Amino acid sequence: MQFNPEALQKLIRIVGEQFVFTDDETRNHYGHDETEDYVFPPSVVVKPANAFEISEILKLANDYKIPTTPIGARTGLSGGALSIYKGIGLSMERLNKIIEIDENNLQITTEPAVITQVLREAVAEKGLFYPVDPSSQGSCWIGGNVAENSGGARAVKYGVTKDYVLNLEVVLPNGEIIWTGANTLKNSTGYNLTQLMVGSEGTLGIITKIVLKLLPQNSxxxxxxxxxxxxxxxxxxxxxxxxxxxxxxxxxxxxxxxxxxxxxxxxxxxxxxxxxxxxxxxxxxxxxxxxxxxxxxxxxxxxxxxxxxxxxxxxxxxxxxxxxxxxxxxxxEAVKSNSIYKEEDTVVPRYELPKLLEGIKSIGNKYGFKSVCYGHAGDGNLHVNIIKSDMSDDNWLTQVPLGIREIFELTVGLKGTLSGEHGIGFVQKNYMDIAFTKTHLELMESIKRVFDPNNILNPGKIFPDEL
Amino acid sequence: MQFNPEALQKLIRIVGEQFVFTDDETRNHYGHDETEDYVFPPSVVVKPANAFEISEILKLANDYKIPTTPIGARTGLSGGALSIYKGIGLSMERLNKIIEIDENNLQITTEPAVITQVLREAVAEKGLFYPVDPSSQGSCWIGGNVAENSGGARAVKYGVTKDYVLNLEVVLPNGEIIWTGANTLKNSTGYNLTQLMVGSEGTLGIITKIVLKLLPQNSxxxxxxxxxxxxxxxxxxxxxxxxxxxxxxxxxxxxxxxxxxxxxxxxxxxxxxxxxxxxxxxxxxxxxxxxxxxxxxxxxxxxxxxxxxxxxxxxxxxxxxxxxxxxxxxxxEAVKSNSIYKEEDTVVPRYELPKLLEGIKSIGNKYGFKSVCYGHAGDGNLHVNIIKSDMSDDNWLTQVPLGIREIFELTVGLKGTLSGEHGIGFVQKNYMDIAFTKTHLELMESIKRVFDPNNILNPGKIFPDEL
Structure with missing residues (x-):
């Protein structure tokens, strides 16, 4: 185990010995999410109790230049929680409390490690409605939903996670703790760091509290x-x-x-x-x-x-x-149990769906793969599951990425983009050049550097290997 | 007139002589918006035809370090369009076409200088609905609405401008032209530069095309x-x-x-x-x-x-x-015609409105000013018009800012913020320390520097004079 022993001692001092893990079993457990069969274990798993401990951990990570990957419910489909460069795996699991359901203002303040369905049921008990329901709502956490800007079946009428996030408490990579906005329905006060944080896949800061807008319940x-x-x-x-x-x-x-x-x-x-x-x-x-x-x-x-x-x-x-x-x-799940597969999360303006579906099938024919397509058609969001089935390992590794590239080129050509709700994470990052110019990617990377000059936070995600 | 003559010649070469103005009348006309009685004329008014000309102008502005202020319909209430440091006044008025109403995807693509009400009526003719209706909808432009993240009366049910912006064509301060996102209802592909641009008050780029989501019309x-x-x-x-x-x-x-x-x-x-x-x-x-x-x-x-x-x-x-x-x-308008006044755009969680109103009145009593309050109460957005009436000029200049500071402190204490829909612009910038920590403001300023290292674009807005 190559993890710096001095840094390890300091981690133990911050969170307590019982919340620091270096054994293989724990590391492997936190080394995968729901993305294909990838496993990237962190060197050490740390389970902080609150924003202050996270702040101390991030300061330490900067001092020692240790890659640090926030880990949620590990239900992600783009590999955002994988510790690609080892280092600290920062499990958010102890920040798991609903802080307040504010019935007067139709808002909820929650910590990130609350299961989305639990949150939805808690507000429903008060006659309130949090509409965003990813398919994994029974196991995913609200913090991960914010990090990936998750959608789900009701997004077509009610919008996605970003449409409900009013305010966030965030630990910045340098250890400072800020609230990004205010608990208001409208806000034209400075740059919208709340929305910059939503969907930033744990690369700009660690979300420790979330204020969400609620609606009256439909009956x-x-x-x-x-x-x-x-x-x-x-x-x-x-x-x-x-x-x-x-x-x-x-x-x-x-x-x-x-x-x-x-x-x-x-x-x-x-x-x-x-x-x-x-x-x-x-x-x-x-x-x-x-x-x-x-x-x-x-x-x-x-x-x-x-x-x-x-x-x-x-x-x-x-x-x-x-x-x-x-x-x-x-x-x-059913597709996953049936075959090795890769899942793409294509999204286009909804009228273009027939062209997208037809294009996917013809690209599949060209490269020799079968696909199972389903998804949130009202949003133009089609999940494309590419099935390995009896394809050779060689073709799987060489031909399929070419086909995926063509699918994304088609998507962008239809004025769509790479991901509707799963995020880019680890598995789609090398397709980002299809959606964005070099200037545009460099702009995003410069923003990343403003927040995280030492690139300690969730490195190896979103940005292509070669920019 | 101190404007660099060489730069002036180059401006004329870019947009044509008939679209460059240095006369006092034109400069004064473009030197004010609806913010109190401020007048800050630019040195030269330029009226480009399209994104390419704007790109050339911004490159020139960088070469010569010329402050450049985008000017819309000049209906703003926070002084965002004032040319505080003179330089180029970039009137957007020629980018005034609705490009496409896409009935298949319920979207509109438009240039920025379209009057909001004209846009709303154009889509209504197709049975579609753009819900955002600022009180100035008969004269303001959709581009200004995006720049300030405008709200209006229907925001309480339908949301504000940000909730309808899907994609933006933006000329960056360095002259590069990008689309910030995709024409899709959902998007989890990289950082959300679309939402970073909305409400950035013309400080991060010049918006030249806007793609908005539409709804079916309510009857x-x-x-x-x-x-x-x-x-x-x-x-x-x-x-x-x-x-x-x-x-x-x-x-x-x-x-x-x-x-x-x-x-x-x-x-x-x-x-x-x-x-x-x-x-x-x-x-x-x-x-x-x-x-x-x-x-x-x-x-x-x-x-x-x-x-x-x-x-x-x-x-x-x-x-x-x-x-x-x-x-x-x-x-x-009526209040304005009645007395010199200052308008604040306070916003709080809606249940806190009674406390806000009571606090404003008692702060007024303390500092000797009367206020007329009205606004979008469903959003917790209260416009506070502070009336000069027979107050002495001395008190108006020294006491009222202290009172405003107390009002904002109250607002933030109630988990609200400085502006719900008017923006910070020129007139509220020195209150930003109430809503944000120094770290937070420096983070925003660093983002500004990423986009605009020479600070040519709309300088003197949003950020306090002393940070």
């Missing part, structure tokens, strides 16, 4: 599963629904394989799918007035009539709704 | 004017309405004087106000279903019953609605 929803005979038409239907003036609270796309594999993976969910069906849309509308929702559902049905669809399944009970959502949320 | 609204016998109860009612689960599309507060002065200023608007009334709330709900709106209005009435209110005025026709909105939108 009703209608959920329907629509089978399409042509996947391309499912994509076309997405923008047709919006053009008709309806804003669904969810509009999810799943290719045939996504559903088949998920139904195989979860044998407790039963949905009958005809052989001819190529894709599904899962469509939800929500609000306080059931009659209005039924009439919106009818309007959606009228829009859908112009496409070739099979019989629509309406989820009548809460159990049926939960089953359909469980199916949708389990697709990633 | 109905209910508008009511509620007179309160106690101003403090009007403030209390604001958060009570939200706590009851209603999200109005507007919730505006006006003190008695604000209405009286406005009715005097616009004798075509007639609203009867009893002597005992201290304040009004103007409350709107909107949506597609009139029945729902009426039932929401009834719910609001039930909430209001717990307060001492006079008879509620419902605007039945479009004309009546327009008259009430005209009244609300004219308050600032």
């Amino acid at each position: 009703h929803s209608v959920l329907m599963l629509v089978p399409f005979y042509k996947a391309s038409q499912a994509c076309e239907a997405v923008s047709a629904i919006f053009r008709d003036g309806i804003v669904p609270s969810a509009l999810e796309f799943m290719e045939r394989d996504a559903i088949d594999w998920t139904l195989k993976y979860h044998d407790d969910i039963s949905v009958k799918v005809k052989d001819e069906v190529q894709a599904h849309l899962l469509i939800e509308v929500d609000g306080n007035y059931p009659d209005i929702l039924f009439s919106e559902a009818e309007k959606i049905m009228t829009v859908l009539e112009q496409f070739e669809i099979d019989e629509v399944l309406f989820a009548d009970t809460e159990d049926e709704k939960n089953a359909l959502w469980k199916m949708r949320r389990s697709v990633a | 109905h609204s209910v508008l009511m004017l509620v007179p309160f016998y106690k101003a403090s109860q009007a403030c209390e009612a604001v958060s009570a309405i939200f706590r009851d689960g209603i999200v109005p599309s507007a919730l505006e507060f006006m003190e008695r004087d604000a209405i009286d002065w406005t009715l005097k200023y616009h004798d075509d608007i007639s609203v009867k106000v009893k002597d005992e009334v201290q304040a009004h709330l103007l409350i709107e709900v909107d949506g597609n279903y009139p029945d729902i709106l009426f039932s929401e209005a009834e719910k609001i009435m039930t909430v209001l019953e717990q307060f001492e209110i006079d008879e509620v005025l419902f605007a039945d026709t479009e004309d009546e609605k327009n008259a009430l909105w005209k009244m609300r939108r004219s308050v600032a």
